[in-house]
Amino acid sequence: MVCQGSGMTPSVNATAAALLGLLRDGPQSGYGLARRAQEELGDFWSVTRSQVYRELAGMAERGLVEVGDAGARDRRDYRLTDEGLAAFRGWLHADPGPDVVRIPLLLRLAFVEEVAPERLAELVAEQRSAHEQRLTRYRELEAAVQAAGVDRADTVTLRFGIRYEEAVLRWFDEDLG
Amino acid sequence: MVCQGSGMTPSVNATAAALLGLLRDGPQSGYGLARRAQEELGDFWSVTRSQVYRELAGMAERGLVEVGDAGARDRRDYRLTDEGLAAFRGWLHADPGPDVVRIPLLLRLAFVEEVAPERLAELVAEQRSAHEQRLTRYRELEAAVQAAGVDRADTVTLRFGIRYEEAVLRWFDEDLG
DNA sequence: TGGAGCATGTAATGAGTTACATGATTGG
DNA sequence: CCAATCATGTAACTCATTACATGCTCCA
Secondary structure (H helix, E strand, O other), X not given: OOOOOOOOOOOOOXXXXXXXXXXXXXXXXXXXXXXXXXXXXXXXXXXXXXXHHHHHHHHHHOOOEXXXXXXXXXXXXXXXXXXXXXXXXXHHHOOOOOOEEEOHHHHHHOOHHHOOHHHHHHHHHHHHHHHHHXXXXXXXXXXXXXXXXXXXXXXXXXXXXXXXXXXXXXXXXXXXX | OOOOOOOOOOOOOHHHHHHHHHHOOOOEEHHHHHHHHHHHHOOOOOOOHHHHHHHHHHHHHOOOEEEEEEOXXXXXXXXXXXXXXXXXXXXXXXXXXXXEEEOHHHHHHOOHHHOOHHHHHHHHHHHHHHHHXXXXXXXXXXXXXXXXXXXXXXXXXXXXXXXXXXXXXXHHHHHOO
C-alpha cells in the first residue's frame, strides 16, 4: 500500500512549500511571489522566478493552488487551496534534512599549496569584506526589529545569519593565514 | 574579441575543477575519483558519481583530460593533460563567488507560528544532535592531524567546519526557544 | 511621444540526486 | 560454488540559474 501525500516524505519540495507558505497571505502572481520570496526568505533560501513558475505549474496540476484568470501581460493570480494548505503543513512537520553548505573559497583552499600567495590574499580579502557587509546588515536589521518590539521568534533566522557570519569572520581572522 | 579560457570566468565549474585537482596525483578512474572526492572534499563539497562521469566526459571532449583504454568492467583511467592543468590553475585563481547555504530547518522556522510546538522540539533536537556529532568528528580529526604534525594550512578547511558547527550549536542553545 | 525602466513570463542550459544495472571478488 | 559485497558505470529525473522576449507606465 502506497502512502502518498501525508506520509513521512512530503508531497512538495522545500521551494514549493515556501511558496505555499507565502500564499497563505492571499492570492498572488508568480512575479509577486518571486519578489516576496527574495525579500523575506532570500537570505537563507534563494528562489528564482523560473523556479516559482515551474513549481506553481506543477502545484496547479496537483490541485494545491488554483489559477485565476489572465490579466494584463498574462498575469495570473494563484490561490492556495485546502489541499495546498494541507501539503504545506505536511511539509512543515516533516524531517527537514541536512544543511547544504557549499563554499567555493573552501574548495580552493583545499588546493591551497598551488595558489599564488598574492592572489590568495586578494581572494580572501574580497570574500571577507562581503561577509563583513552582510553581518553589518543583519545587525542593523536586528536592531530595527527589536526596536519595533517584535516577538523573539521572528528573529530566529536573523540570529542564525548573525551567528554564521560571526563564525566565518572569526575563521578568517584567527584560523586563516 | 572573445577571450575564452584564461579570462576572468574560468572554463570549468567548481566540481570539474576539483576533479582536475585530484587528477594531479595521477590517473584515476571515475569511480576512484568519486571515492576520493567524497573522502577528501565531501565535508564541504559534495560530488556524486553521476556528476563525476558527466564532467569527465565533458572535459575529455575539450581535451582537459585524456581517456585511457577500457579495462575490466569498462573501467577507464583519466589522465590530466597540460590544458587540464592550466584550466585548473585558471579556476583556482578566479573569483570564488558567494557561498551557497541552504538550511531546511531555517526555512521551516520562517513559518514557525504554524508549527506544532512538540513537533518543533523534535525537529530541532534531531538536527542539533546531527550537528553535535559532526563537531565531535571534526575535533577528533583535528586532534589526529595535529598529532601527525602537519602544516597548519592543511587544517584550514577543518577549522572552518569546527567554527561553523560551533556557531550552529550556540544558535541552537542560546537563540532558539 | 518616445525611451527608460519596471513587470511579467518563457526557454535553454547547467548542476545535482536517485535509482538502476551488472561485472568482479571473496569469504564461508 | 554460491551468496554477499564491492566496483563501476548509466539513465532518468529533479532542481536551479542565466538569458531572453515583450508588454506596460510614466515622466521629461
